[in-house]
Amino acid sequence: MQSNIYVICFLIIILTIGCQKADDFLHIIPTPEHFPAIDYPIKNKPQLEKIALGKSLFFDTRLSVDSTLSCASCHLPEYAFSDTLAVSKGVHGAVGKRNAPSLMNVAYVPLFNKDGGVTKLEIFSLLPIEDHSEMGIPAIQLVDRLSGDAHLQQTAQQLYGRPLDAFVITRSLAQFSRSLISAESHYDDFLKEGLALNDSEERGRELFFSPKTNCSKCHNGVLLTNHQFESNGTKVEYLDQGRKLISAKETDRGKFRVPSLRNVAITGPYMHDGSFDSLAEIIEHYNKGGQKHINQSEFIKPLGLSNEDKNDLIAFLHSLTDKKYIYN
Ligand code: HEC
Numbered sequence: 668m669q670s671n672i673y674v675i676c677f678l679i680i681i682l683t684i685g686c687q688k689a690d691d692f693l694h695i696i697p698t699p700e701h702f703p704a705i706d707y708p709i710k711n712k713p714q715l716e717k718i719a720l721g722k723s724l725f726f727d728t729r730l731s732v733d734s735t736l737s738c739a740s741c742h743l744p745e746y747a748f749s750d751t752l753a754v755s756k757g758v759h760g761a762v763g764k765r766n767a768p769s770l771m772n773v774a775y776v777p778l779f780n781k782d783g784g785v786t787k788l789e790i791f792s793l794l795p796i797e798d799h800s801e802m803g804i805p806a807i808q809l810v811d812r813l814s815g816d817a818h819l820q821q822t823a824q825q826l827y828g829r830p831l832d833a834f835v836i837t838r839s840l841a842q843f844s845r846s847l848i849s850a851e852s853h854y855d856d857f858l859k860e861g862l863a864l865n866d867s868e869e870r871g872r873e874l875f876f877s878p879k880t881n882c883s884k885c886h887n888g889v890l891l892t893n894h895q896f897e898s899n900g901t902k903v904e905y906l907d908q909g910r911k912l913i914s915a916k917e918t919d920r921g922k923f924r925v926p927s928l929r930n931v932a933i934t935g936p937y938m939h940d941g942s943f944d945s946l947a948e949i950i951e952h953y954n955k956g957g958q959k960h961i962n963q964s965e966f967i968k969p970l971g972l973s974n975e976d977k978n979d980l981i982a983f984l985h986s987l988t989d990k991k992y993i994y995n
């Protein structure tokens with residue numbers, strides 16, 4: 668009996684040590700208490716030094732063919748890592764097709780890009796690097812270019828036990844992207860501590876989550892997105908087929924991933940092609956009930972909002988801005 672207790676104690680100790688080791692990385696990027704846990708890939712768990720390497724690569728213009736652009740040229744830190752242009756400009760003045768999204772809380776995104784065409788963040792970073800309309804440099808050429816940087820080489824060896832190559836670059840950039848957590852807005856104070864929103868924000872919040880607007884049928888949860896592909900009916904005809912490009916289904920034409928609305932007041936222009944400049948324009952769009960494209964969701968219908976309702980919804984959207992982050 669006693670030996671059984673020893674065995675159990677021994678197992679508990681081993682398990683506790685094991686658990687501590689497995690979860691050691693969790694304090695590195697503390698998950699906000701009111702956010703879901705982040706599902707980190709087993710082979711690329713957060714490590715401070717790897718995040719730091721990813722950060723330096725993110726701001727490094729050598730990642731574009733003519734050394735004019737870094738990731739941060741289209742994902743500007745002061746705008747929650749989004750772009751201020753409707754569609755981003757790549758190397759040699761190339762004009763892209765889509766609006767660059769905010770990278771804040773990208774750790775929670777299940778499928779990347781507005782059509783969900785990319786499944787892993789680790790693979791993702793090679794796409795803008797090699798894309799002719801973005802950074803336009805083949806990975807081999809980039810690795811060759813960076814191989815002369817003794818400091819980078821040494822860091823790669825220390826952290827990954829290999830020379831700086833596409834593996835190291837993509838792992839590190841993914842680590843940095845996942846570290847961009849934003850959870851300190853006025854709305855978060857409300858969620859966490861029950862601190863009151865002001866009157867207009869509160870009326871906006873109630874409207875947003877009410878069947879009168881249906882906003883929260885698609886924008887829900889702490890990130891204000893269900894991560895599904897939906898058509899909110901911004902076009903009569905969609906030039907960009909959206910989700911249909913991936914699924915090949917006609918019923919997916921004009922459907923795009925529902926974006927998180929966190930920091931939305933500072934991430935304009937809006938929608939997949941940056942065709943909306945302001946939140947007021949967006950509220951008008953929803954109030955009219957969309958352009959009635961055949962795939963438009965049934966939840967987009969004329970809302971009959973008063974001017975006060977519209978202002979309140981906009982006030983609520985402003986309460987989603989992470990003040991602490993911006994002033995940092
Ligand atoms: C020329 C502008 C430009 C540059 C440079 C650029 N991006 Fe982007 N990024 C975009 C656009 C536009 C999208 C949206 C593409 C789409 O939906 O098809 C995007 C999407 C993303 C996404 C997906 C986010 C999501 O929510 O689906 C990630 C992650 C990302 N970029 C990271 C990076 C990294 C890392 C770099 C540097 C290696 C980089 N980007 C460089 C314009 C750019």
Ligand code: HEC
Binds near residue numbers: 923
């Ligand atoms: C049927 C699902 C659905 C409903 C209902 C819905 N949205 Fe959206 N919303 C979307 C989708 C999808 C997009 C992105 C469309 C695109 O990329 O072209 C979007 C985009 C937005 C954007 C722009 C975000 C950005 O970064 O570009 C805002 C703001 C927004 N919605 C607010 C609202 C509000 C307010 C309501 C309620 C009045 C609402 N939405 C109702 C699906 C929905």
